[in-house]
Amino acid sequence: MQKNEVQLEELGSIRNNQVFSGFTDDEFEKIQDHMYLRQYKKGQVLFDNGDYRNRIYFLIEGLVRVERYDSSGTFCYLDYVKKEHLFPYGGMFFDEFYHFSAYAVTDIEVYYIPTDIFEKISKGNTAQLLYFYQALSTNLESHELKIQYCLASSATVRVVETLAILMKHLGENYFSGTIRIPYPITLKEIAINSGTTRETASNVIKTLKKEKKLDYCQKHLIFQDVGFFLEN
Structure with missing residues (x-):
């Protein structure tokens, strides 16, 4: 895997995205030093349920599907991640493994950041932790609505x-x-x-x-x- 050389224009766009805007310049530079670019073809797997949770992803282009089936293969959790969004939030700061699988619905381009580095920097930033809490609350509200509709x-x-x-x-x-x-x-x-x-x-x-x-x-x-x- 080759380290991505982020162009200034692209870096500015990422820096101003709400996912990263809460970081100080010094903190973002540390994250940038460990950002890697990768492309996946349609249908490729980014990670599977149960894999070690060693990467946090930021989607640049395309669509990602996340899913998890029960042991019988009958019931399924299904959701999507669109461009300019971070994932996965589930398990951040606590869990050792991914809770679901992630697939490329289209050809995609993502940056990934080692989990330990991203979480270590995030823990020291109150504004960033507040953003993560708000993002998780929004996701929770969406899932509550889905459950309500399923009834x-x-x-x-x-x-x-x-x-x-x-x-x-x-x-x-x-x-x-x-x-x-x-x-x-x-x-x-x-x-x-x-x-x-x-x-x-x-x-x-x-x-x-x-x-x-x-x-x-x-x-x-x-x-x-x-x-x-x-x-x-």
Whole structure:
């Protein structure tokens, strides 16, 4: 692995990102000295559940999927990390191993920092610790909403709620008031997040397409009736 030579323009962008803005200049320089750049191809594994937690990642481009199945392979935790976000937060400062697996949904580019160095510097910075707490609180709120929606008796409602969460989490302004997720999301992933079958997820999406609330083509979602999903 070759050490990345961070260009000044790119360094300035990373330095100003809220993930790193709480660090002092001296602290960030120490982190920068241990930042490494790596590219992963679509489908490659960054780490597996149970691997030693020796790296913290900052995603530059692309989309990462994190997941964990139970011992039976029946139940699955599934989430995504988009660009300009740090991961994983789970286990930071305490755990020795990763709690889930991480895969590249697209070709991705990440910086990684050795966990021991990043955590040692972070522990001495109150502002940075506060940011981590806020980030964890936001993640917790998102997961609480997912659990709440999973309790809905109607599979149709669960699929719609899942789509709404995906739009809010991953969507970007597209054109004429629409929002597009610029990453491929499969029917299987939508079904898993909704606690239903792939066939049911497909049927709900077909109905939404007929109602012109949503477009789904080649695994890409375009939300045409943004207000409808914001209400969910």
